[in-house]
Amino acid sequence: MKRDCMEKRVSLISIFLVAALNAQINIAVIDFEGKNVSKDDASALTDRLRAELFLTGKFVVLEREKMDAILKEQGFQQSGCTSDACAVEVGELLAVEQMVAGSISKVGQTFSVTARLVGVEKGDMIGAGKCDLKGDIGDVMTCLSDVASQLAGNQPVPRSEPTRTQATEPTNTVELKAKAQPKDKVFVKGGTVSDIDGNMYQTVKIGDQWWMAENLKVTHYRNGDAIPNVTDNTAWRGLTSGAYCEYDNNSSYVATYGRLYNWYAVTDSRNIAPTGWHVPTDAEWQTLVDYLGGDAVAGGTMKEAGTTHWNSPNIGATNKSGFSALxxxxxxxxxxxxxxxxxxxxxxxxxxxxLSAWYRYLYCYNSYVYRSLSSKQDGFSVRCVGD
Incomplete structure (x- = not known):
């Protein structure tokens, strides 16, 4: 038994010495939490992510068998370990630099993978990755390379669905290329617009569209009816009508980041947007993205520059458009x-x-604009575009 333990530790030391020589980071991945996904499927997808992380060339990934053996020696039960604090505890036992934890969830036909890269020494989240995909559990395999690339700080090709036609079924991935940019771009800082609560928003003209340059904060529909503020998690999950929340139910975030709204609030007939404005359609978002050069580069021109609000490195962020995405x-x-x-x-x-609706998202590790589907019950930021 002692000899087995010694051999395992020598093996780990050898692995980590090789990693040091190649400037790679030693990591381990704990089984992802499955939400409406079986334990076996979650485990299989976690194994696939381990392989994808290794293929990025940035990480030395501790194999599941070695990790299980070490934790067994220490009398540690990995089952139910989903929090960052637990991941750090596991990382200390495994003597790795960083841990990967996350979840795989399913709502309707849409799967969502979210991953966190946590530093073992300080317990801080130093990276994140996510992917949303409509299909079956096998299709999720195809987006895990994107998650791995995001965790590695690379720039994955964004995933989306092509336009549906009667002749063919949509695939889950398309390659999105930067579009040729017009020589003369129109970026005009406008005045302000107010919502029914009296909140003021800076505006900007981008091409032929007028956009709010700030996230929505409103708590009433245009007719004066209150939008419910739902703080309870169970109540939030069961909603089929409009609601909003504040990030972590903490009002201190509102002034900078605005509020988060479910899709039912966004499309309520009483109107969430100020008079003369509306929530953009998927096509209107794409008009903006195309004008800014296409999916691969538009995010950089939309993101607020610097790291005051965006986490480092906030790659490509120039805010040239004036959109000031946060x-x-x-x-x-x-x-x-x-x-x-x-x-x-x-x-x-x-x-x-x-069950699902289209949205756009930006990420601190690249300049992409991602188009994806999500549950209508999710809470996202809202920007409005002029009528």
Missing amino acids: PGGYRDYYGTCDYIGYYGHWWSATEDGS
């Missing part, structure tokens, strides 16, 4: 708030069936 995080279907500083998410008014 990373307000989101509230998921289960009521959990996450990823403020890493991601900004904005609803479109366009649905895709009874």
